[in-house]
Amino acid sequence: MPDTHSFPDEHSPVGSSIFYAIRFAPPRNRSSLSLINAFYRTVRSIPLTCSDPGVASEKLNWWQQEIKRSRLSQAQHPIAKSMGRLQLLQTLPEDYFDPFFHAIGREIGVISIENDADLEAHCRQTGALFADLNALIGGADDSQRKSARELGAFLRMVEVVRDLGFDLRHNRRFIPFDSLQQHR
Template structure:
């Protein structure tokens, strides 16, 4: 297999985030000097995280991720070959920008986390799933803080915690969809603690079993507390960093609103993916922008 065949196809740098998505409304809150780089970072994040789910052969998936790892290292040395990395490292995002690129370990952490995932069993324990989420979405969210200009250790840690909470809620919202595809994003030991069998997620009955509501409450509480603690930490940051982090705060309130929908729907998440309407996302972003939510 040639290196050229492993390289992702250029589908255009402006297609993400999709109109009406949470990232779409958050991106419009990013200052113009940072916006192009943030859009490209989110685009790259999407490219990396989709590989384990879209590529069935673990060897091919690892090869594609390894290609990206090599590309990022070459790009950091001024030899980017993909339009996305050219844009981020030496193109329009780099010319006179105020934002700075996330450090190389934040890129490589995401790649390594995805490589580990394609070779692991899809039935993870709590420690393994926590590590994966921290390596991937946690690193991606910390990179967002760097691009936005929130560079202090406290800001970066808060962003990382937000990312973990986002991912937990994202996994809940598509719990049934992913489970039917073979990805059970509930740790095995947590299923056992709540006496819920894996087949109740992978092949759900029309009505969930009696123990499912308590499992849902437990998973919801974990995600909610992670995000709320991180939001509280952001409120303690200096004013400039609090302002810089507003797009991430907006994303977090959107996720908390989605979590309420999940809790109210109970077992609907076993049969369909739940999403907030664009209007609700817009309204949350507006409230964060004018200071009604923080």
């Protein structure tokens, strides 16, 4: 993919771990990797940066529509414009991002994960998608992409544990309700 997204950017600042992960990738992949990182972090931040759930829902919906418009070269946001080119280059199905947007939508307002299967599905819809895109850009085959998705879901679960205190202080409970009841 031609350089369509700058690197480093606000989502991969110099000195950060994501900066070095992208920096040591093959030069031909850096722009695409920086792009998907910017997209992922921009959308993932919506539930945390919008205090009004209505505004957060509208913003998320706008991004979802913007990604759909990007496939038709009708997007307005620079990240979405570049995502349109990436989607076509990687021949991603039209509904590829739908589970991701659905999972982020569930993070708006008070989060309530009911059971382990619900948490696992959430981690697959968020972390696995990001890892799959990284693997796809790197030229991974189907087996490698499957492994990347498993790793991405696991890394998202690690983030859940890492951010547990912050999330609980902000009415975001990612630990399954049935697990909390078992350990009362």
